[in-house]
Amino acid sequence: MARSETGGLVSAVAVFVFFAITAGGKGFLSQTGTSDWINTSSQLGIVALPVGLLMIAGEFDLSVGAVVGATSIIVAMCHGYYSLSPWVGITIAIVVGAGIGLLNGVITVSTRLPSFVVTLAMMLMVDGASIGVANALTGASSISAIPTGSSRVIFASSWDSFDVSIIWWAALAVLGTYLLEKTQFGNWVSATGGSARAARLAGVPTSRVKIVLFVASSLGAVLVGIIETLSFSNGNVTLGADYVFTAIAAAVIGGVLLSGGYGSMLGTVFGSFTYGIASMGVFFLGWDADLTDLFVGLFLLLAVLANNLLRRMAVGRDAGVPS
Amino acid sequence: MSTRHRHKLVAGVAVLATGIMSLLVGISPGPASAAANNIKIVFVSGPLTDSFFPPLYNGAKQASHDLGISFNYIPINEGDIEQSSAQTMEAAIAEHPSAIVVGDFITSVVDPLIRKAVKSGIPVYVDQSGQDQWQRDGAFGFVGQQGPAAGAAAGNEFLRLGSKDVLCIDNVPGNPYLTAVCDGLAGVLKRAGGSSTILPLPTADATNPLKVTQDIGAYLASHKGITGAFAENAADGSDAVAAVQAAHLGKTVQVGTMEISRLDLQQVEAGQMAFLINEQPYLDGYYGVLFAYQYVKYGLAPVGPVATGPAIIDKRNIAKVLSVTKRYPGVLGSD
Numbered sequence: 001m002a003r004s005e006t007g008g009l010v011s012a013v014a015v016f017v018f019f020a021i022t023a024g025g026k027g028f029l030s031q032t033g034t035s036d037w038i039n040t041s042s043q044l045g046i047v048a049l050p051v052g053l054l055m056i057a058g059e060f061d062l063s064v065g066a067v068v069g070a071t072s073i074i075v076a077m078c079h080g081y082y083s084l085s086p087w088v089g090i091t092i093a094i095v096v097g098a099g100i101g102l103l104n105g106v107i108t109v110s111t112r113l114p115s116f117v118v119t120l121a122m123m124l125m126v127d128g129a130s131i132g133v134a135n136a137l138t139g140a141s142s143i144s145a146i147p148t149g150s151s152r153v154i155f156a157s158s159w160d161s162f163d164v165s166i167i168w169w170a171a172l173a174v175l176g177t178y179l180l181e182k183t184q185f186g187n188w189v190s191a192t193g194g195s196a197r198a199a200r201l202a203g204v205p206t207s208r209v210k211i212v213l214f215v216a217s218s219l220g221a222v223l224v225g226i227i228e229t230l231s232f233s234n235g236n237v238t239l240g241a242d243y244v245f246t247a248i249a250a251a252v253i254g255g256v257l258l259s260g261g262y263g264s265m266l267g268t269v270f271g272s273f274t275y276g277i278a279s280m281g282v283f284f285l286g287w288d289a290d291l292t293d294l295f296v297g298l299f300l301l302l303a304v305l306a307n308n309l310l311r312r313m314a315v316g317r318d319a320g321v322p323s
Numbered sequence: 324m325s326t327r328h329r330h331k332l333v334a335g336v337a338v339l340a341t342g343i344m345s346l347l348v349g350i351s352p353g354p355a356s357a358a359a360n361n362i363k364i365v366f367v368s369g370p371l372t373d374s375f376f377p378p379l380y381n382g383a384k385q386a387s388h389d390l391g392i393s394f395n396y397i398p399i400n401e402g403d404i405e406q407s408s409a410q411t412m413e414a415a416i417a418e419h420p421s422a423i424v425v426g427d428f429i430t431s432v433v434d435p436l437i438r439k440a441v442k443s444g445i446p447v448y449v450d451q452s453g454q455d456q457w458q459r460d461g462a463f464g465f466v467g468q469q470g471p472a473a474g475a476a477a478g479n480e481f482l483r484l485g486s487k488d489v490l491c492i493d494n495v496p497g498n499p500y501l502t503a504v505c506d507g508l509a510g511v512l513k514r515a516g517g518s519s520t521i522l523p524l525p526t527a528d529a530t531n532p533l534k535v536t537q538d539i540g541a542y543l544a545s546h547k548g549i550t551g552a553f554a555e556n557a558a559d560g561s562d563a564v565a566a567v568q569a570a571h572l573g574k575t576v577q578v579g580t581m582e583i584s585r586l587d588l589q590q591v592e593a594g595q596m597a598f599l600i601n602e603q604p605y606l607d608g609y610y611g612v613l614f615a616y617q618y619v620k621y622g623l624a625p626v627g628p629v630a631t632g633p634a635i636i637d638k639r640n641i642a643k644v645l646s647v648t649k650r651y652p653g654v655l656g657s658d
Contacts (some may be wrong), residue, residue, distance in 0.1 A: 027544040032570065036537040043533055065530075071354075078583070081658055139381050139653020144376035144585035146392050161569060163533075232532040232565065234586050236560055238372045241530040279525070280536070282441060283541035293525045 004263050007307030008254035008270030014275050014306070015079065015299055019281035028284035035161040040274030041222050044250055045269060047065040047243045049176050050220040052251035052268035056180070058193035059115040059259030061214060063104060064221040064247060068240025071225025073134045076235020080145030081138050086230065087151060093222050101218030102128060105211030117213075123244070130237040141175075141237045147230035156230040165227050168267075172220070176265035188211065193260030199208040203318050208242035250275050253303045255311065274303050344463075362392040364409060364615050365415040366608075368426035368450065370398040374657040377580055379451070381653050382608030383424070390616050395420070401495070405432050410438040413454055422446045422615040423539050428459075428500060434460050434616055437461030446618055450611040451604070452500050464624045466610045468602040470500045474507020476633040477553050477579055478519075480598045481508075486551030486577045487517025492539060494559050495524035501555050504581065508553060524559070532562050540566035543576065551577045557584035557657055564595045583636070583656025585648060602606025602632035605654045 019028050027033045047064055054061055072091040078089030104122055108115045126261045131141050147156050157164045191199035192206045199206050226240040235240065254271025256263030278299035282292050366383050369376040380396055387394030397414055400407035408429045415423045416439060423440055427433045427449050437447050437460040449457035451467035474491075481489050489512060491505035502521075509519035522542050528534035530658045538564065543549055552567065554560040560580025567576045577597045580587060589658045590596035611631060636644050644655065 023545075027541065030541065030544075033543065036541060039533060040537065043531075069530075078617075081461070081652070107398040127372070135371055138654075139657055140374070140377050141371050142377075142584060142657035144589070144658060146586070146589075192561070223563055228532055232562065234532065234561060234584065235556060236374065238529075238530050239532070242527045246527065279527070280537060280541060284545050286545040290543065291523050292523075293527070296525065296527070321452055 004255035005267035007310040008267040011274040011303035012270040035056035037276040037280040041272045042165040045169045045272035048247040048250035050217040051247040061217040062119040063122040065241040065244040068225040072229040072235040072239040076143035076145035082184035097222035101215035105214035110208040146276040357597040363423040365420040379608035380602040382452040382605035386609045386612035395580035421619045466629040471507035472505030474504040478511025535562040554580040555584035598637040601634040606631040
C-alpha cells in the first residue's frame with residue numbers, strides 16, 4: 001500500500017470499469033475504442049513522464065505546451081514549406097527544445113526564482129517567437145507537412161489504429177523507472193525534491209540534477225510535437241497548449257506530490273491512463289456532448305481525491321511517506 | 324529549397340531584423356510615404372495563432388503597403404475574448420487613428436466601443452464579423468461573410484451530395500459566429516427533411532489533433548445514421564477526414580469544412596474531402612484597409628455590405644486553387 005503508484009492504479013482501473021459497464025456496448029470496448037484511449041494516454045504520457053520526474057525534483061515546467069507548438073511549426077516549416085528532409089526539422093526542433101530546457105534550468109537554479117514563473121515566462125516567449133518567425137517566413141501559423149520515408153515509420157506509423165507513440169511511451173516509462181529507482185541519479189532526484197538544502201549538504205549536485213530534468217521535460221514535449229505533426233500532416237504553433245495542465249494532472253493523479261520529493265514513473269503512467277480513459281470514455285456514453293468537459297473534470301477530481309485517501313491510509317502504516 | 328522560398332527566407336530574416344532594430348531605436352518601420360500621406364489605420368481582429376487570421380493579416384498588411392499608409396494590427400486574445408475585445412478596441416481609440424477596422428466578434432462588448440469611436444470622430448469599418456450590427460453602430464460599411472450564409476451554403480452542398488443528417492463540429496463552443504454557421508446549416512437541412520446536431524469539442528482538446536480525430540470518430544461510432552460532418556476550421560476538417568477514414572466510413576460520411584489549408588486542398592483533390600467553404604480572409608484584410616483608406620481620403624465607400632464569402636472549393640475548381648496556393652502561400656489560407 002505504501003507504493004506511490006497504488007492510487008493511480010486504483011483510479012485507472014476504477015475509471016476503466018465504470019466505462020466498460022456504462023459504455024462497453026457502445027464501442028468503448030471495441031478495438032477502435034481501446035486504441036482511442038491508449039493513443040491519447042500515450043501522447044500525454046510522453047509529456048507527463050519527464051514532467052513528473054521534474055516535479056519529483058521539486059520544480060514545474062509550464063513551457064512544455066509551447067515547446068510542442070514550436071516543434072510542430074519548425075518540423076512543418078522545414079519539411080512542408082521549404083521541402084527539406086523531415087530530419088532537418090526534427091534535428092532543429094531537438095536542438096531548440098534542448099536549448100529551451102537548458103535556459104529554463106539555468107535561469108531557475110541561478111536566480112532561485114520559482115520555476116512556475118520562469119517557465120510561464122518561457123511559455124509566452126516561445127509562443128510569441130514561434131508565431132512571429134512562422135508568419136514572417138511563411139505567412140501562416142499552420143502549415144501542412146506530409147511525412148515521408150524513415151521519419152514516417154518512426155514517428156507516424158500505426159498498426160490497426162494503435163499508434164507508434166505507445167512504443168515510445170513504454171520505452172520512456174521503462175527508462176524513467178530504471179533511472180529513478182535503480183541509479184544514483186534517481187536518488188539525487190528524490191533527494192533534491194525532498195529537501196534541496198539537505199541534499200546539497202549531502203553532496204547532491206542539485207543544480208545539475210534540475211537542469212538535466214528541465215532539458216528532459218522539454219525533449220519529451222519535442223517528441224510529442226514531432227509525433228503529432230507527422231501523424232496528422234499538419235504543424236501549428238498552438239499545438240499541445242493544453243499539455244501544461246493535463247501533464248501535471250496526470251502526474252498528480254499518479255501520486256506525484258505537487259511539493260516534490262515523492263512519486264513514481266509507473267504512477268504517472270496510470271495517471272495518463274486515467275485521463276485518457278476518462279476523456280475518451282465520455283464520448284462513448286452517447287450523452288449530450290455539451291457535458292463532456294463537465295464529466296472529464298469530475299472524473300479527474302474523483303481520481304485525485306481517491307489517490308489522496310489511499311496515500312493517507314498508507315501514511316498510517318509507513319511513517320516515511322509524506323502526506 | 325526553391326529560389327522563391329529562399330528569397331522569402333531572406334526577406335523573413337530581414338523583417339525580423341528590421342523589427343528588432345526598430346524596437347531598439349524606438350521607430351516603426353514603414354514606407355517613406357507614410358508620413359506624407361498622414362493616414363493611419365488601426366486594425367483590430369483575431370490572433371495570428373488562429374489559422375484563419377494570418378491571410379487576413381497578410382492582406383491588410385499588403386494593402387497598407389500598396390497604399391503607403393501607416394498601419395497597426397491589434398490582435399484579440401481568444402482565450403479571454405470579451406475582456407480582450409474591450410481592451411483592444413479601447414487601445415485602438417486611444418491611438419487616435421484616421422480610421423479603425425474592427426472584427427466585431429462579441430457584439431455586446433464591441434458595439435458600444437464602435438459608437439464611442441464614431442462619436443469621437445474616428446470612422447469605423449466593420450470587418451468579417453458583426454454583419455447585423457454595423458449600421459446601427461454608425462460604422463460606414465461591412466466586409467466579410469455572413470455566418471448563416473456560410474452554414475446555408477454548406478447545407479446546400481451536403482444536400483447536393485445526398486447527405487441529410489450532418490454533424491456540425493464546433494471548435495470554439497460559445498463563439499456566436501460559429502454557432503450561427505451551425506444554425507444556418509441546420510436550417511437548410513431541416514427544410515429538406517434532414518437534421519443537424521452540434522458536436523462541441525472540449526476546450527482541452529482544441530490543440531490536440533489526435534483527440535479531435537478520436538472525439539469525432541467516437542461520436543460517429545456512437546451515433547449511427549450521420550451521413551455528413553462539417554468542421555469550422557481547416558485543421559478540424561482534416562481531422563474529420565482522418566476520423567472518417569479510420570472508421571472506414573469514407574463512402575457513407577461526406578466531409579466539408581470552413582477555411583483552407585494545403586492538407587485540406589490535397590484531401591479535396593484526393594476525393595476524401597467533399598468541399599471547402601472559403602471566406603477569402605485575405606480579401607477581408609485587404610478590402611478592410613482599402614475601403615477605410617478611401618473613406619478617410621475621399622469620403623467614398625461601397626454601399627451596403629460587401630460579401631467575401633461563402634465561395635466554394637471542390638473537385639471542379641481544385642486545380643486552379645492549388646496552383647495559386649503553390650505560387651502565393653499565405654494568401655488563400657494556411658500553408
